[in-house]
Amino acid sequence: MGRPEACVLFAQTFVHPHLDEYVDEVIFAEPIVITACEFLEQQATSASSAVTLMGATSPPSFALEVFVQCEGETRFRRLCQPFLYSHSSSNVLEVEAVVTNHLVVRGSYRSLSLVVYGNTAEDLGQFNIEVDLDSSLTNTVFSAEGKLEDLPPALHPINLTIEELISSPKALSLEVVASDISVEIKQLLDLTFKILQLSNHGDAIDKAISSIVSAASSHAVNSRYFSAISQKQSSEGKSRKFEGQSHSDIIESRNELFDIYNGLQHKSGNLSSEILADSMFLESEAELATSKQLMDILSKHFHFDSTSGILGHPHLSKNKSVILWLSAALLLCSGRESCFHFVNSGGMEQLGYIFCHGMQNSHAVTLMLLGVVEQATRHSIGCEGFLGWWPREDESIPSGYSLGYNQLLKLLLQNQPHDIASLATHILHRLRLYEVASRYESAVLSVLGSLSTCERITSATLDKLTCAKLCLKTLVKMVNSRGPIEDPSPLACTSRSLLLGEIDGVLSYKSTSSLITSSNCWFSIWDIDSHLLFLLKDRGFFPLSAALLSSSILRSEMGHAMDIFVDIASYLETIILSLLFCRSGLIFLLLHPELSTTLILALRGSDGLKKEESVPIRFASALISKGLFVTQRKLL
Incomplete structure (x- = not known):
């Protein structure tokens, strides 16, 4: 049968x-x-x-x-x-x-x-059908005759493939944004909200605000400082120190809030078996509120709206409400899932109101607000929310201008201290890169969709291809724009000169010799912000670029379309080289071998070798015995 x-x-x-x-x-x-x-x-x-x-x-x-x-x-x-x-x-x-x-x-x-x-x-x-497993699988993958051991030495496989060369590093890593906020942060926020719900808390609320502000400030400062020093090649060993310091400060603030909460319960005479059970939640993770529940509680107790006359928590002053809300928002935006709930629950609209009406020229409030934005823009959802794109139904970019981006620009154009100006510049750079990467994604998807439908390049496809090229040109500049933002004040310039030992200025012999020596090193001194690389990954930059380069229709085009395609390949090659010549970029490529391998193979393209031009192994062995050279790629 x-x-x-x-x-x-x-x-x-x-x-x-x-x-x-x-x-x-x-x-x-x-x-x-x-x-x-x-x-x-x-x-x-x-x-x-x-x-x-x-x-x-x-x-x-x-x-x-x-x-x-x-x-x-x-x-x-x-x-x-x-x-x-x-x-x-x-x-x-x-x-x-x-x-x-x-x-x-x-x-x-x-x-x-x-x-x-x-x-x-x-x-x-x-x-009664028998399937020879080994032979069937072998025939689908290999078509060569004989065994590799029978090959002469000249044909032994000594060169590893790209897939074999690229492997994930075991001892190196990048700062990765947590999928959700930690248990300690959930406990800290839960305790803060429990204290706010109690009556007759007196000055205890000031102590509670001081504790959560201290925890949020420590988390923001250590996180930003770690991001800054991790861009320096020689500062690799300090990451654990700053991460551990932030964790210790959060635990200390949580314990302080727990003592305040128990003290208030003692005063009200409610320290019963129910309260003792509540004290056990510090050891029970299953009973903790989720990040969505914590965000719902924050939205319920805090609302900033000048039209309705509500300016924060009903039992707190406006200033205290603003600083407490910003502290809670900063901690919530430190995790990917909690940041999603923050944006989805209208947190960015509340942040926009504080940006326009709640700062009151306060240096501390401005830094805390920028800290919230910096934490949120480490995630794609945070960038989309701050740019005013959320929710987005497809990959197309919404028209109009971004209110949040314009507010940051206005803040930067004012006479701001260096710490505020540098942090605002850093956030603007990140948002601009995300915007360009999103436009590149939209253009490439449009090109690929058009090619699959029409199987030829139309004028609309050519326009989108040009748009993708311009986006890549901008991305090359932004990826290579890295390093610290130096303070232009005279005092800072004098301090840098003293640290560099420059007596005669930047044109001194010692300074010039140092610059010449450093220029001989191709490996970049400053790293690319790792969060920018993960934002590019979220927008599908690498697989989309590989799909665009692999298009047979684009490769067979002539004239202006071919010129654009060659420019795109050149810009992508520049970006890959920029990643290879800095520590964070190199580690990122090693941590994602599939992405890097796919893009590198797409840049290489096909080797132009047709199947009928290949020769069997036995015939190749006979050719070599006659003194002829046969490359490994010509084997059947």
Whole structure:
């Protein structure tokens, strides 16, 4: 009897929050034989009438790999060679029959609609069909004859591939934003809100405000100072010191608030078994309020609106309400999830009101407010909220101007102290980079979508391609704009001169010799802000760039389109080199080998070698024995 007809084994869409490198898996309850895989594009139906799934694959073009794991084997094998998914090409992947119960797909996408065709092992058993697992898998991956050990020395594989060369570092790391605020911060905020709910708290509320302001200030200062000194190549060993100091200060403030809370309970005579149970929450993480609940409590007790006459907490003065709200907001924005709830609950609107009406020329309040913005803009959601883009339905950039960005510019144009001016400049640089990266993302997605639909370059596609080139040109400048913002005041200039030992000024022999010596070192003294790199990653910069460079339509174009495409490749190469020549950029590429490998391979392009030009290993061995040279790439 023949092989049974293939049936639908799996049909589902994998959905993720943003464009990135993902690994999704399908685990079957029993061994199956995979004969084909189908990928459904946006709003497309399957080739099989039995599949009701509507396609939702996005973006329209990206690199994709498929692996399987077979019974008794510890490692995965490729089901097929890596390929570039595109709407313009066939989306049904025919493969050799493979017995497995575990399939894995890896690629740079937001969503992927996958349909798997094949048969169960039980169906094959009924038809007395035997599947030679090893030979079937080998034939799908290798087509060479003989063994590698039989090769002459000249053909032994001595050069490692890019994938083998790039591996994650074990001892090096970058400052990564926490997924959520720590347990200690949740406890500190929870205690603060509990104290505010009590009556007759007297001067205890001032002590509570002092404690939370101290914790927030320590967290902001240590975090900013660590970010600044981590840009210096020689300051690698200080990160733990500042991180530990911030953690210790938060624990100390939490304990102070706990003592204040218990003292107020003693005064009111409510220290009962219920209060003792409350004191145990410091040891029970499960009973803590979530970041969303904490943000809801903050929104309930604090509201700044001049039209309704509400200017903060009803039992606190405006100044105390502002400083307490800013302290809580700064701590909430230090985690990704809590920052999302802060933006989604209208926190940026409240921050905008304080920016316009609540600072009252106070140096401390201004620094605290900028600290909140700095913490929030470490996340994509914080940048979108401050720029006024949230919520955004698609990748298009909203029209109009940003109120938050303009407020920062107005603040910077005033006569501000150096600490405020430098922090505002740092935030503006980060926001501008995020805006340009978002515009680049929108332009590239538009180009890829147009190419997959029309399969040629139109005038609209050329305009978007030009927009992507201009965005990359701006990104090159912004990535290379790093280092401290020096104080231009005469006192600071004099201090720097004394520290440098310059007696005759910057043109002295000693100073000139030092500058010449430092210029001989190609490795940058100052690092790129690691948060900028993670913002680029969130916007899908690396996989989108790889998909754009891999487009066969763009590579085959001539004239003006080719000039733009070459400029894009040149700018991307400059960005990669800038990352390689500084510590944070190099570590970032090593921590994300899939992203860096995909982009580097896209820059290299195809080697131009056709399959029919390859030769079998035995024939290559005979050619070498005759004195001819055969490169490893020419092997079949």
